[in-house]
Amino acid sequence: MESSPSSDPLDLDAIRSRVKELEEIHSNCKDDDDSVMSSQDSQELLQDCALQLQSKVKQIMTDCSDFSFLGIEDLDVFVDHLKEELTTAEANSAKISNEIDILTRTHNEDSSEFENELEVMKGLLDNITSQEKKEEEKGSDCASLSREDESNLTCLHGDEEYEVLKLKNQIDERNSILKSLQDFEYAFTRFDALEQIEEALSGLKVIEFDGTCIRLSLRTYVPKLEGLLCQQNIGDTTEPSEINHELLIEVIKGTMEIKSVEIFPNDVYVGDIIDAAKSFRELFSQLALVETRSSLEWFVRKVQDRIIQCTLRRAVVKNANSSRYSLEYVDRHETVVAHLVGVDALIKVSPGWPISSSPLKLTSMNTADHYLEEIPLSLLCKVEEVANSLGEDLRENLSSFVDAIEVILKEQMQLHIHPAGTSKQ
Template identity: 45%
Template sequence: MAETLVSSEGLEMEPIDLETIRSRLRELSELRINAVNAYNDLHSDPKKLLEDCASNFQGKVKQIESEDPNVASLGLEDLEAFMELLKKELLSAEEENLRISGEIETLTRTVAADSVQLDGDLEALACSLKYIDSQFHLPDGRSIPGDTHESSTHMFDGNKFEILELDQRIERSKINLSVLQDLDYTLKRVEAIGQIEYMFSGVKVIELEGTCLRLSLKTPIPTPDSLLLRHKLDCAREPTVLDHELLIEVVDKTLELKSVEIFPNDVFINGIIDAVKSLRDFVFPSGSSLGWFLRQVQHRIVLCTLRRLLVKDAKKSRHSFEYSDRDETFTAHLVGGVDAFIKICQDWPISNSALKLLSIKTSNSHSKKSISLSLICKVKELANSLDMQTRHHLVQFVDAIEEILVREMQSELHSDNTSA
């Protein structure tokens, strides 16, 4: 039966249920043990992380180069600028790491001191409870009668305030444990962000608030000549580095993507976001999807910039062009009121992949002239069977499409006249 200590001398104070105190003491002791075990696990994580980074560093570099070959193809001037940018970013990251290390050291000392005091308080409370229990029970295990309880209660009025104080310490300790758990998550998050800044050039954390992360993204743009695009360009060069900002919202207490906005919004990244969400449970280890996402966004920026540059240069030909980043298509407006819709293959123009003709139609929907389905199929078949070199070059491919279309239309007209 739970004993209760009450106040004598007329003090108005709620009774103290010793059984409740015992229960709360056990609960706090279990929390303390779990916290120690969690700390020991965390203590081994940095060592394991260091070993993993050392063993996988070269592999990461090769992987980044294979997935984003632009760095290897930079010209000498661009490479020097790129390296200078890397040095500045590395210096900034090192300063931030020093600041964070100082904060972690201070927090570690504070936590250690609080833990020692908490252990002492728990031990004192346990001893007090054992002493009280020994006063309420006979040596053979029988409980002392109620009238004796009342007299014994007066004997321990001096311990009553100590028990109340220990009870308050239990509440404060619970709050401290909750704060330490939040601190553990925050430190892991800061460490992950520091790794991202270290691994990726041109990425800098601007703001971190709650579940929102604002990043500055600098993307080096290689020159068409350095990539050997087989396109001789007459238009002006684009900037060698493009600046974007990413506003990333992550799932609470994780680094999994929830939503992303890019500024300026000149690159379509929804496909990359969908890919991360659909593949993270099967492909990405914990925390690595954010790094993969940033690498893919930079790669997408490079592709879109080069494609727009090639479209700008292609407009100097007899045709006009439009580029849709969302659909990854070119629309070529041919002479004579015919539009050709061309699908861009993955990584074009960096890779050796070829363009593909999707369809053709008349530009004016009210025109009496129409292109028959059989003619469309014939032109598509002939155009998509051209050699890879022609299909890799935008203007040459469109010129070839126009030539095939004229030839097949003349053949179809000749066939109709013969039949008539």
């Protein structure tokens, strides 16, 4: 049996009611077939049979009313006719009985098939009902699960929102750190550039600092001597244009106050500058006029000035050497020592010499031990007096001043050997 599709849902209650009606009808029919025929029905059936027999007999009697007048042959024919009628009646009876059997068997088969179809229909209805109950239970479970899932989804959504917010905060923190690093990189790059510029301009670079000890690289640029030392006779010089030193400065812990200083190479005397820096710090710290680090800055500038000054002085002294005498600059005492024959002349230089036009001064003269008898102290004092009385223009130039001292020394030696009174006699 094919079912036509329909958009309307099946009315299971109506189908179930219709199946029940068919089941009752079939049950009633089966009960009628199995039960004994009622007395009224039996009487009606007997009456019908009697009427049929009576009608048949009347017809025979009508047809054979005069069989008494028939002869023997006619009776035989009549009997044969009756036999034929009987045979025909029996054949009809057998045919009817056979048809009854066929109808009974067909009825039983149809009834059994109908019962089977009813059972199948009932099974289908029960199955559909069971499925409906399961669907309802499933729907109820689904609704419960849906509410639970919705609750879980809400919790999950809340957790996800928390994670998103947490990640967003982390991203903001990372962006803030990144911006700080970028700012730091920019500041560091700028500071490094400024440090390089400062190093190029000042020649100063911090190599190491451990809290109490500062190691500085000091590059000092020396100006060209030509045209700078107008009062000195400067020829071709090979002095470097820059000189490198290292300063190892020990400071008091927690401050920039100078405690001790070493310079490498130790070719420049800085002891007086250190003492001055300490005095400078003590003086101005009491007056609260400058920061503590000013003494350190002042010290470094003074050291550079001293390096330039010593380099220029050594260059002038080196250029002033002669075959008759040799010159040596002693930085500690700011003195040029002229090694003359048997005598050392100590010439004090002024603070601004040789750049400034400051006259030199002969401070003392010393003789070797084996010349003590030949050159008395009074003679040396006389040489100092005469030399320092020379004109400033002559005393500003080292070579000229040493040459003049040499001439004066020779003159005084001649006077000492040959006094003026003896030469007249």
